[in-house]
Structure formats: structure tokens, C-alpha cells
Amino acid sequence: MAETDTRKTLVLTGASRGIGHATVKRFSREGWRVITCSRQNFAENCPWPAGPEDHIKVDLSSQEDVGIAIAEIRHRLEANGDQLHALVNNAAISPKRDQGSRLNSLETPMQLWRDVFQVNFFAPIMLARGLFRELTTARGSVVNVTSIAGGRVHPFAGTAYATSKAALASLTREMAADFGPHGVRVNAIAPGEIDTAILSPGTDKIVETIPLRRLGQTAEVADIIFFLCSGQSSYVTGAEIHINGGQHV
Numbered sequence: 001m002a003e004t005d006t007r008k009t010l011v012l013t014g015a016s017r018g019i020g021h022a023t024v025k026r027f028s029r030e031g032w033r034v035i036t037c038s039r040q041n042f043a044e045n046c047p048w049p050a051g052p053e054d055h056i057k058v059d060l061s062s063q064e065d066v067g068i069a070i071a072e073i074r075h076r077l078e079a080n081g082d083q084l085h086a087l088v089n090n091a092a093i094s095p096k097r098d099q100g101s102r103l104n105s106l107e108t109p110m111q112l113w114r115d116v117f118q119v120n121f122f123a124p125i126m127l128a129r130g131l132f133r134e135l136t137t138a139r140g141s142v143v144n145v146t147s148i149a150g151g152r153v154h155p156f157a158g159t160a161y162a163t164s165k166a167a168l169a170s171l172t173r174e175m176a177a178d179f180g181p182h183g184v185r186v187n188a189i190a191p192g193e194i195d196t197a198i199l200s201p202g203t204d205k206i207v208e209t210i211p212l213r214r215l216g217q218t219a220e221v222a223d224i225i226f227f228l229c230s231g232q233s234s235y236v237t238g239a240e241i242h243i244n245g246g247q248h249v
């Protein structure tokens with residue numbers, strides 16, 4: 001009989017760089033098993049202790065691919081007694097015009113708008129519903145990664161991105177109401193300007209107006225995600241924590 005893996009388990013989308021990368025490192029350090037999901041193959045030079053058995057190649061812009069990934073994740077969770085302690089919906093796309101300028105509501109092609117909503121909004125609820133039984137068994141936690149752009153017009157973030165993140169923030173509330181009675185907490189984190197590849201040229205001008213006068217670091221975001229998946233936040237659900245150095249005060 002196969003041995004049971006007693007580590008807590010996280011399923012994390014978009015771990016290959018940026019905030020997701022810092023998150024997988026943080027959870028691994030705490031002894032969690034992290035099943036990562038992104039379009040890339042498993043990186044042989046993976047900087048945390050993991051193997052291909054903990055990586056799933058999935059294109060979240062394809063509903064069919066997400067369905068296949070859910071079945072594969074459920075299969076791999078068998079080693080954990082079908083328990084999933086956390087799901088972090090971190091992967092997102094933020095299409096921009098040339099030179100990184102904002103793609104506004106008059107010019108965003110409808111197909112692009114649909115793709116953004118599939119990756120940023122539909123994939124999170126598909127994963128949470130598909131893994132509901134495993135989350136319930138572990139009395140687990142879901143964290144949706146939203147954005148400061150979901151609450152106000154941002155100089156670089158496009159309309160499709162902003163509206164998908166606003167929808168994800170609403171979905172977080174709805175999910176908290178629906179998942180709570182089953183013992184599953186659902187929260188969101190809304191990053192501001194975090195030092196990753198998603199930022200546009202010109203962000204340094206925004207930083208001059210942020211009260212803390214600097215970009216956020218990916219590790220600072222990972223710390224809050226970890227807090228929301230830990231017992232330290234056991235009475236927190238339906239919340240959206242803003243991680244932005246005071247940018248919207």
C-alpha cells in the first residue's frame with residue numbers, strides 16, 4: 001500500500017515567477033507540499049524541493065484544460081488522503097498596449113476580454129468547485145489574488161484586467177458565504193505595485209506618491225497569503241487584504 005503523505009498541501013496557480021514563486025518558497029519552507037500549476041513544464045532547476053509529481057502543466061485560458069487539470073490534481077491528492085488544505089488562485093494575465101500602456105474599454109477586443117476573464121475569473125471558481133470535496137475534508141482555505149486595479153482606474157492596468165479582478169473580489173464574498181458552512185474559508189489579497197514582471201515602465205512615478213515610497217516585495221505578499229492559509233486567521237473569511245504600502249489612502 002502506498003504511504004500517506006502527512007504534509008499539508010497547497011495547490012497554487014502561477015508559481016513559475018513573481019508572487020507565485022515567492023509563495024511556493026514560503027509554503028515549502030513551512031513544510032507544506034505545494035502542487036504548482038502553470039503553462040510551463042516542470043523546471044529542472046526548481047529552486048524549492050519538489051519534483052515533476054508536484055507540477056501540473058495547464059493552460060488556464062482553456063476550460064477543457066482546466067477540467068483535465070482538476071482531475072489530475074484530485075488524483076495526486078490521493079497520497080494526502082484526499083485532503084487539500086489551501087488553494088491559491090494566483091495566476092493572471094494583464095494584456096497591455098505597446099510600450100505597456102493601458103488597454104481601455106473602447107479598444108479592448110472582445111476575444112481578449114473573454115480570455116482575461118477565463119484565466120483571471122473563471123479558472124479560480126472552476127478550481128475551487130472542482131476541488132471542493134478535498135477542501136472540505138481538510139477544512140481548508142482559498143485565497144484569490146485580486147488587485148488594486150479592481151477598485152479604481154489604474155494608469156497602466158487594462159479594463160479587462162481591472163474588471164476581472166473586481167469580479168474576483170465579488171466572487172470572494174460570494175464564495176465565503178457558500179463555502180463557510182462547509183468549513184472552508186475564502187479570502188482575497190489585493191496587491192498594489194509589487195516588484196515583478198507584470199509592472200509597466202513608469203511605475204517609478206506611482207511609487208513617488210505611495211506613502212511607504214517603495215515597491216512591495218513578493219515575499220511580503222507571500223507572508224499574507226501564508227497567514228490566510230494558516231490557523232492564525234481561523235476566524236477570517238470574506239476579507240480582501242490590501243497590500244499596497246498605503247497607495248489608496
Ligand SMILES: NC(=O)c1ccc[n+]([C@@H]2O[C@H](COP(=O)([O-])OP(=O)(O)OC[C@H]3O[C@@H](n4cnc5c(N)ncnc54)[C@H](OP(=O)(O)O)[C@@H]3O)[C@@H](O)[C@H]2O)c1
Nearest residue numbers: 014015016018019038039040059060091092147194196198
Ligand atoms: N505584480 C504586481 O504588482 C501585482 C499587482 C496587483 C495584482 N497582482 C496579481 O498578483 C498575481 C501574480 O502576479 P505576478 O506579478 O506575480 O504575475 P507574473 O509575474 O506575470 O506571473 C503570472 C503567473 O501566472 C501564470 N500564468 C499566466 N497565464 C497563465 C495561463 N493561461 N495558464 C496557467 N498559468 C498562467 C504564469 O505562468 P506561466 O507563464 O508558466 O504559465 C506565471 O507563473 C496575479 O493575479 C496578478 O494579477 C500583481
